[in-house]
Amino acid sequence: MPRTFSDEALELLAARFKALAEPMRLKLLNALRDGEKTVTELVEETGAGQANVSKHLGLLYRHRLVARRKEGLKVYYRIADPSIFELCELVCDSLEAELDARRAALSRR
């Protein structure tokens, strides 16, 4: 039984997808899979600029996708919504199926 989506619901849905629609943000989320990390650690791990990482983390935080904890000078970020990874798995499955289909379409001609 499909849920019915109001216009506002669609806006919220789109906003969340938009928050996930950036490779850098996915990279950050992925880096947080094995536990909380500081901004500096994330900068090192991703190779991105520090201001850039901070901005992306801020956005993820506003979307409640990550949470943060301040300890002295450092700020530790962590995943706040583990359902993200289910999402990614689902999409990956679908992407693989799509690639398989394209491959099959190629070899068929």
Added chain:
Amino acid sequence: MPRTFSDEALELLAARFKALAEPMRLKLLNALRDGEKTVTELVEETGAGQANVSKHLGLLYRHRLVARRKEGLKVYYRIADPSIFELCELVCDSLEAELDARRAALSRR
């Protein structure tokens, strides 16, 4: 056991999320839940401009999220990847949980 995501995988993932990160496109996909429809029908149902609908459908088509079938003058679009709706359900659940949390946070102070 978490899947490991390469940089390319993250790009592909982000690209798919981006395709879903537009309320109008979600509206179109939602409108296609109950079966295939023509562009004109979708224009009427969404209230958007024809060129706009056509462009969005083209993008969804390139992403293999919808398929199309030409019959005379009309083009019938349909959902090509039903996993989209699982995605939306997942995100909606998460959004509801988030809203509940915010509500609770408000009443607590």
Added chain:
DNA sequence: GGCTATTTTCACTGTATAGTAATGTAGTGT
């Protein structure tokens, strides 16, 4: 108070894209 380390914010540039109007294209009927 200064001094350093960590993170955020600001100002800017470039790029991508949503929406729209006009034009193009293909099929249908006369």
Added chain:
DNA sequence: ACACTACATTACTATACAGTGAAAATAGCC
């Protein structure tokens, strides 16, 4: 051939935002 319909494409404007470097905030140390 002409006109009409359905859809796609083009050209344009406006807006959003990623990335970057510099300045500003924040917190600990001497």
